[in-house]
Amino acid sequence: MKKKESTGKRVSVAKGVKVKRGVEEKMRAKPGSSSTGKYKNVSPKDFAGSSGGASAYSFPIPDLAHARNALARAHFATDPDGIKAKVYKMYPELKKRHEAREGKKHEKKEKRSEKGHKKACGK
Numbered sequence: 001m002k003k004k005e006s007t008g009k010r011v012s013v014a015k016g017v018k019v020k021r022g023v024e025e026k027m028r029a030k031p032g033s034s035s036t037g038k039y040k041n042v043s044p045k046d047f048a049g050s051s052g053g054a055s056a057y058s059f060p061i062p063d064l065a066h067a068r069n070a071l072a073r074a075h076f077a078t079d080p081d082g083i084k085a086k087v088y089k090m091y092p093e094l095k096k097r098h099e100a101r102e103g104k105k106h107e108k109k110e111k112r113s114e115k116g117h118k119k120a121c122g123k
Contacts, residue, residue, distance in 0.1 A: 012040045013057045014047065027055040048086035052077035059083055067091045 049058035074083035088095035
């Protein structure tokens with residue numbers, strides 16, 4: 001008698017994507033990939049994880065709220081800049097907002113340094 005090969009139970013990790021149960025656990029073990037498999041109704045193209053060195057099915061960005069969340073947690077991935085690049089590509093309005101805020105930070109730093117310079121010079 002031939003032994004029947006066990007196919008193992010397959011679980012969904014994203015919309016239309018199924019993997020073997022053990023593979024899902026291995027995906028979660030990668031740095032920044034703890035949410036892998038928890039977003040079963042999100043399309044595979046709406047994940048930013050693979051761009052940042054994390055599992056391909058982590059850092060879901062199906063909408064603006066999830067995109068902001070991915071930016072806030074990008075530092076957990078091995079390549080945070082990859083996550084940010086994917087988010088900014090899908091949601092350019094977030095990049096504009098980020099650049100505007102960064103510009104204001106630099107202006108404040110310049111003003112503070114001018115004040116410190118004036119105090120040091122006695123002006």
